[in-house]
Amino acid sequence: MSDEEKKTDVAVLRAENLTKIFRDFWRRPKVKAVDGISFEIRRGEVFGVLGPNGSGKSTTLKMILGLLFPTQGSLEVLGRSPKDVGAKSRIGYLPEESYLYPYLTAEETLKFYGSLFKLSDKEIRSRTDQLLEMIGLTHARRRTVGEFSKGMARRIGLAQALVNDPDLVILDEPTSGLDPLGCRQVKDLIQTLSDRGKTVLLSSHLLADVEDVCDRIAILYNGRIQAMGSIRDLLEERHRVRLTFPELGPESMKAVLDNIRRIAGTEPDLDHPRKDLERFFLDVVAEARKQYEQHSGVSGSAGFAGFLSSDGTREKHPSKE
Amino acid sequence: MMFSRIKQFTRLAGLTAIETIRQPICLLLTVTCILFVAVLPLLLAHQLGEAGKMVRDSAFSLQFIGGLLIGSFAACSSISSEIRSGTAASILSKPVSRSLFFLAKFAGISAVMIALCTAMALACTISTRTASFAYRIDWWAASPLIALCILALFTAALTNYFWNRPFASDAFGFLIAAVIIAFVVSAFVGPDGKLTSFAAHYNLALFPVSLLITMAVLVLTAVAVSLATRLHIVPTLSLCSALLLVGLISDYLFGRHAADHAVAAFLYGIIPNWQHFWVVDALNGGGSVPWIYIGWAGLYALVYLTGVLALGIATFRVMDVRA
Numbered sequence: 001m002s003d004e005e006k007k008t009d010v011a012v013l014r015a016e017n018l019t020k021i022f023r024d025f026w027r028r029p030k031v032k033a034v035d036g037i038s039f040e041i042r043r044g045e046v047f048g049v050l051g052p053n054g055s056g057k058s059t060t061l062k063m064i065l066g067l068l069f070p071t072q073g074s075l076e077v078l079g080r081s082p083k084d085v086g087a088k089s090r091i092g093y094l095p096e097e098s099y100l101y102p103y104l105t106a107e108e109t110l111k112f113y114g115s116l117f118k119l120s121d122k123e124i125r126s127r128t129d130q131l132l133e134m135i136g137l138t139h140a141r142r143r144t145v146g147e148f149s150k151g152m153a154r155r156i157g158l159a160q161a162l163v164n165d166p167d168l169v170i171l172d173e174p175t176s177g178l179d180p181l182g183c184r185q186v187k188d189l190i191q192t193l194s195d196r197g198k199t200v201l202l203s204s205h206l207l208a209d210v211e212d213v214c215d216r217i218a219i220l221y222n223g224r225i226q227a228m229g230s231i232r233d234l235l236e237e238r239h240r241v242r243l244t245f246p247e248l249g250p251e252s253m254k255a256v257l258d259n260i261r262r263i264a265g266t267e268p269d270l271d272h273p274r275k276d277l278e279r280f281f282l283d284v285v286a287e288a289r290k291q292y293e294q295h296s297g298v299s300g301s302a303g304f305a306g307f308l309s310s311d312g313t314r315e316k317h318p319s320k321e
Numbered sequence: 322m323m324f325s326r327i328k329q330f331t332r333l334a335g336l337t338a339i340e341t342i343r344q345p346i347c348l349l350l351t352v353t354c355i356l357f358v359a360v361l362p363l364l365l366a367h368q369l370g371e372a373g374k375m376v377r378d379s380a381f382s383l384q385f386i387g388g389l390l391i392g393s394f395a396a397c398s399s400i401s402s403e404i405r406s407g408t409a410a411s412i413l414s415k416p417v418s419r420s421l422f423f424l425a426k427f428a429g430i431s432a433v434m435i436a437l438c439t440a441m442a443l444a445c446t447i448s449t450r451t452a453s454f455a456y457r458i459d460w461w462a463a464s465p466l467i468a469l470c471i472l473a474l475f476t477a478a479l480t481n482y483f484w485n486r487p488f489a490s491d492a493f494g495f496l497i498a499a500v501i502i503a504f505v506v507s508a509f510v511g512p513d514g515k516l517t518s519f520a521a522h523y524n525l526a527l528f529p530v531s532l533l534i535t536m537a538v539l540v541l542t543a544v545a546v547s548l549a550t551r552l553h554i555v556p557t558l559s560l561c562s563a564l565l566l567v568g569l570i571s572d573y574l575f576g577r578h579a580a581d582h583a584v585a586a587f588l589y590g591i592i593p594n595w596q597h598f599w600v601v602d603a604l605n606g607g608g609s610v611p612w613i614y615i616g617w618a619g620l621y622a623l624v625y626l627t628g629v630l631a632l633g634i635a636t637f638r639v640m641d642v643r644a
């Protein structure tokens with residue numbers, strides 16, 4: 001991993017024996033949504049929480065944000081308790097479903113969220129512009145969010161989470177509702193954030209997304225961690241190797257295979273590598289976009305918001321406020 | 322730090338107020354209340370000189386009930402619905418403390434309630450004048466009010482059509498403005514159509530009565546906001562209505578027994594006594610409400626308000642925000 005040196009051993013998030021029991025109106029226990037999980041996320045890491053529906057992913061994230069209070073266990077976020085309001089100025093959160101104020105326009109929405117932080121009006125305006133550009137909704141900035149499609153609302157949700165240039169980004173199913181372009185963009189964005197030393201915690205049940213971006217994952221089932229570790233450690237089949245080379249003539253191919261058979265003593269698997277569907281889709285859309293300069297939904301966007309991709313130095317010292 | 326808190330507070334409160342008046346239900350109730358007060362004198366003409374009193378009493382009751390309904394609806398739509406939909410979660414995941422969120426919600430809704438109560442007080446004053454003569458309607462008071470209210474709704478439709486502006490909030494704003502303009506216009510014209518000095522024909526003693534009702538409405542709103550952190554619209558509205566009813570007859574229910582039963586005394590003390598805020602009968606026979614009384618009632622309301630809000634904040638702070 002090229003950005004290994006940026007990662008440090010500073011724990012941004014520490015959960016110990018975290019448990020959440022939902023109670024009913026009469027305070028009787030109803031569901032044990034999270035059951036004694038412990039984990040640690042270090043600075044600059046992209047950590048994925050995976051699991052089937054109802055396994056406790058969102059519940060865990062909401063406890064980290066101080067929206068839900070743990071029934072048991074302890075949590076430390078950026079060195080503070082999740083109840084501490086001050087720490088939130090360095091956190092960005094994309095909720096599972098982005099319900100926004102339906103009558104505000106895209107621009108007003110981002111400005112509103114920006115105004116909740118200690119930012120100057122000028123800064124808020126410039127960030128709003130950059131974020132709208134990044135999520136490809138500049139042309140829809142004056143439309144009310146209520147009439148947006150699901151994916152467009154999701155993009156606003158994502159922009160809203162980044163308006164404070166957070167050190168810890170918590171994304172609950174960031175790619176849900178997005179088209180493959182949006183997914184790719186979000187994944188690239190996560191990579192960019194991580195390269196800048198930001199910590200990203202995301203939940204998903206789309207395995208391909210997680211595999212692409214996460215350094216480490218935890219698989220939740222029924223509120224418990226079933227497996228945890230770095231993607232490489234968990235997935236790599238260390239005793240097998242794959243070779244890729246250009247198509248050879250039948251003669252040379254036979255010679256290569258014979259050699260392998262002779263040396264390794266086993267029959268090698270042979271197939272043509274395939275483009276994955278994502279790659280293919282992106283190629284098709286890129287081709288099509290050349291022909292239609294404009295369309296009504298989300299337009300192609302140019303890179304990332306400047307304030308997100310510039311290599312800030314402030315983030316290098318996470319301990320001070 | 323302080324400055325950014327104030328900025329957060331004003332933004333949140335402002336947004337709450339705007340979102341509240343953008344609810345169609347809020348406009349519907351407001352239009353109903355104001356138009357009802359405006360046309361009531363026409364319906365009650367020929368009531369043998371009692372019309373003025375009847376208009377006045379109905380208008381004030383409507384201010385109370387309208388305040389209760391709009392306050393409860395607004396509290397639920399901007400708190401319980403936002404908690405359920407996840408909007409509250411997205412705000413509370415920013416550096417916004419729960420108490421600030423709660424108080425800003427209350428402040429935003431209160432601003433709408435104050436606008437509504439002001440309009441109701443003005444409309445009531447105008448309509449009481451309309452109905453103040455036996456067997457005759459003061460058209461110089463009635464027509465500007467009715468005409469301007471209808472014009473307000475029409476204008477909102479136009480701004481929606483031409484500038485794509487939200488109808489409900491525009492209509493609400495125009496309606497309040499219409500009532501104020503109608504009040505000022507009629508203030509200069511006497512029942513005979515001649516110019517008079519400002520407000521010569523209005524009974525200004527109605528305002529303190531309305532002010533007291535506004536205080537009661539704000540206390541009810543605070544109760545609704547506190548309840549809305551946990552409950553949906555139906556239970557909130559039911560509980561607030563029950564509180565209103567019980568508080569209205571609390572003298573009868575508990576007051577009589579307060580001296581010899583501790584429970585009765587406790588309930589008598591804890592349930593706001595709305596009778597303190599309902600002083601319209603003092604106006605009969607040309608009387609007025611003494612300022613010192615208004616001061617005491619204001620203090621009473623303030624104590625309740627503080628208590629209810631403090632309780633609301635205390636429970637909201639330890640509550641799970643389940644989105």
Ligand SMILES: Nc1ncnc2c1ncn2[C@@H]1O[C@H](COP(=O)(O)OP(=O)(O)OP(=O)(O)O)[C@@H](O)[C@H]1O
Nearest residue numbers: 022031033051052053054055056057058059060643
């Ligand atoms: N507010 C709530 N009240 C009661 N039970 C809840 C509440 N929220 C979640 N649960 C329960 O907690 C468990 C975990 O829910 P959670 O939302 O964390 O799952 P998830 O992993 O995010 O699922 P999904 O993939 O569907 O988003 C579920 O059994 C759910 O029914």
Ligand SMILES: [Mg+2]
Nearest residue numbers: 057058059096
């Ligand atoms: Mg979830």
